[in-house]
Amino acid sequence: MLSATRKFAKSWVAAVLIGLLVVSFAIFGINDAFKGNYTNDVIKAGSRHVAGPDFRREFDNFRKGAEEQTKQPISLEQAVQFGLDKRLMEEIATREAFGAMLEKIGIRPSDRLVSGELRKIPAFFNPISGAFDKALYAQRLGENGLTPARFDTLMRDQIAESHTVSAMVNGLRVPRAYSALGAVYEMESRDVGYFMIDPRSVAPPALPTDAQLNAFMKEKAAQLTRPEFRVLTVVAFSPAMVSANLPIDEAEVQKRFQFRKDTLNKPETRSLVQIPVKDAATAQAVAARLAKGEDPSAVAKSLGVEAINYVDKPQSAIADKRVAAAAFGLKAGEVSPALQGDLGMAVVKVVNVVPGQTITLDQIRPQIEAELRKDAAAEKVYALSQAYDEARGGGSNLAEAAKKAGVPTITIGPVSQQGQGPQGQPVAGVTPKLLEIAYGLPAGGESEVQDAGNGEYYAVRVERILPKALPALAEVKPDLTRVWMMTEMLKRLQTRADEYAARLRKGESLETVAAAAGSKVARVAGIDRQNAAQNTALSRDALMKAFGAKPGEIFTAEGTQFGLIVGKLEAVRAPSGSTLARITEDARPQVTMALFRDLGAAARKAARTEVKTKIYPDKARVALGLPPIGSDKTAGAAGTAEKAK
Structure with missing residues (x-):
């Protein structure tokens, strides 16, 4: 190229x-x-803006989280179809608007506070020295698509919001009447009388004709239509396919060990206490008190200073280098005399010593050989992918180019965009990224070589496309017949249940109507919203209708087994006074938190209006690599002004 x-x-x-x-x-x-005023900003909230690449990064992380929750691959097109892009855009707009509003009203964390929070994150500390590592900090952020400036903004927003939330929650408590209403709702009990309609009391339908089944299939087309499937040919370049027989050069093993042995060795660490002192006389007194076993914190407090504690730290992690050198010359439990350090005079007590460890070549050899083998395999894989690319550039198709490069191909499918086979089973050998690329190609289309991560590459060809369609009647006739029969039976049962319900509404008793149905009345008393889940006499459908009914109301519902019931809400009882009082107090913290969440939602909604938040759906789609919904005539026209909800 x-x-x-x-x-x-x-x-x-x-x-x-x-x-x-x-x-x-x-x-x-x-x-x-x-000079045009066009930007790629997807969201603007006051002085803040979220650019297209930032939105794409957050979208990719959001989609990955959705895949982990659903245990299913989600392609870019599916994510957009499900509205994940719009949902994320709204969430980011709300977050940025709230952060902008907090800045506007003067809630800004100090640099010292941010720095303190930053240094609590273990991932930013050098594992050898134990010190904060700026290079490691930038590397970790880069791995997650963040810059130090962006991470600093996120940290400040988080701290500001945390402090604001603490101020709002402190002392917040809802009136007792709020939780009392909730307690009445949760603890009111209901008595239900009902009788079953035996399916055997209704004449079963005749077996359906093919015409009836075809009509039923069309009626249930949304549930019965099979998704599009594709048959793929994949050529994969993986270190696993070449690493088994790769030789290891002993000279390279020695060379890598010599290069890395200083970082592999574990330095001696110590736990010690350092007490700053003003002069030698004070130092002598402090040393004597420490030698007697007095608590270092108490000794430091008596001097009006704060003891400095180092726990399992190497010599390089101690701030004062001269003090560090002296401290690492002491034995465990030993107290130093007055030490004149670079930062002042101090007395040190060594609490514990953990000896260092020197790594030998024999100890680290398996790891080094594995690394060398992995590196050699990566080079071999890259060479194979280059040979494949050259063959493709010469006019060969995927299969021909793979053969020239000496790499096997595999056939996958039929596979749906969700990674499933025709019977709903997971298809091996596919990833969300591979499916996303494959479903973006036409029949006969071939992708470029793609980076799959971990030193692996692949290319994919779409051999066949099986469009989504209803299955042939012959394939599903037994199952479809069974469902049709059950559906028709339920219709007949519902007609009979409605007839019995009508008689009850006209004033006949449950017992009379139940006898006419050849059934008996059953009663369930004292059902409330707390114990309903443990009730086994009534189905979920019946419970929902019972809690939605008024006293004396008649309803029909599904039974716990195949069939229907006809029921009547016979009584509704409020909880007793003592029980209500106890539950009211117990529920106040939960109701308070619910109120707090409502206040938080209202504050975020107000923030979007206050800072005049705008979102740009077309630019969001462009950032995701999709065509815009409509062309942007002007940068301003592309924005969707925030509407009050």
């Missing part, structure tokens, strides 16, 4: 295009050419 670009740059076509560009700059000016 690079050579083709260079070749084009030397052609007469490129010369003409460059000439036209020069003329346009001469006529309109360079400033006008680049």
